[in-house]
Amino acid sequence: MWEYYDRRAAQGVRGVNHAVEYWTGLGVEVSVADIEAEADELVRALRGLAPARFVEVGAGPGTFTALLPGRGIALDQSDASLRILLAGPAQVPVVRADALSLPIPDQGVERVYATHIYGILGAEDRRALVSEAKRVARELVIVDAGRPAGVPAEHWQNRTLPDGSSWRIHRRHFEGPDLAAEVDGDVLFAGRFYVLIAA
Numbered sequence: 001m002w003e004y005y006d007r008r009a010a011q012g013v014r015g016v017n018h019a020v021e022y023w024t025g026l027g028v029e030v031s032v033a034d035i036e037a038e039a040d041e042l043v044r045a046l047r048g049l050a051p052a053r054f055v056e057v058g059a060g061p062g063t064f065t066a067l068l069p070g071r072g073i074a075l076d077q078s079d080a081s082l083r084i085l086l087a088g089p090a091q092v093p094v095v096r097a098d099a100l101s102l103p104i105p106d107q108g109v110e111r112v113y114a115t116h117i118y119g120i121l122g123a124e125d126r127r128a129l130v131s132e133a134k135r136v137a138r139e140l141v142i143v144d145a146g147r148p149a150g151v152p153a154e155h156w157q158n159r160t161l162p163d164g165s166s167w168r169i170h171r172r173h174f175e176g177p178d179l180a181a182e183v184d185g186d187v188l189f190a191g192r193f194y195v196l197i198a199a
């Protein structure tokens with residue numbers, strides 16, 4: 001999975017067109033305008049958070065980084081993704097590390113943002129992510145995939161990259177209240193395509 005995301009970084013920041021392609025591939029009828037409208041709501045909810053010293057885990061190429069209130073660092077295992085992030089608009093330092101073993105002291109930041117990483121992990125790794133977030137911060141904010149009608153809650157997806165390589169990627173899709181209950185948090189935003197939870 002790590003290698004898949006490192007290679008995928010060559011595609012750059014994940015934009016609305018990638019989102020349309022993703023949901024269409026799962027059989028969801030969706031337009032660019034649908035995704036943009038919901039992404040605007042998600043961004044409004046994110047911007048409504050009080051600024052905090054943060055680490056963003058699973059930052060990837062920086063899809064959300066520049067939108068996150070506060071000052072912090074972006075963390076990912078993928079060197080290629082972090083290079084793209086650094087060339088983008090987010091003015092944050094980056095660190096290449098494992099989100100399940102953060103190079104941050106106990107309570108060293110105020111908030112962990114987990115952007116589209118929780119839902120790609122298996123159960124044991126999810127628990128490790130949450131426990132690591134609790135160790136380093138008092139708040140965990142999760143941005144993840146919603147669950148439009150007809151989309152499975154959890155499955156393995158076959159993916160291919162432009163270099164012709166094939167991959168199996170684990171993916172969950174969430175109803176906001178279910179994810180909030182799972183991490184003992186609150187729903188800040190729950191749409192068809194995005195959920196935002198604070199725990």
Ligand SMILES: C[S@@+](CC[C@H](N)C(=O)[O-])C[C@H]1O[C@@H](n2cnc3c(N)ncnc32)[C@H](O)[C@@H]1O
Binds near residue numbers: 061077081
């Ligand atoms: C689905 S992508 C999300 C990227 C970006 N946040 C976004 O929303 O577009 C998941 C990211 O998590 C990273 N990742 C997965 N497991 C990780 C781990 N244990 N430690 C650090 N990064 C990890 C991958 O390299 C990838 O960049």
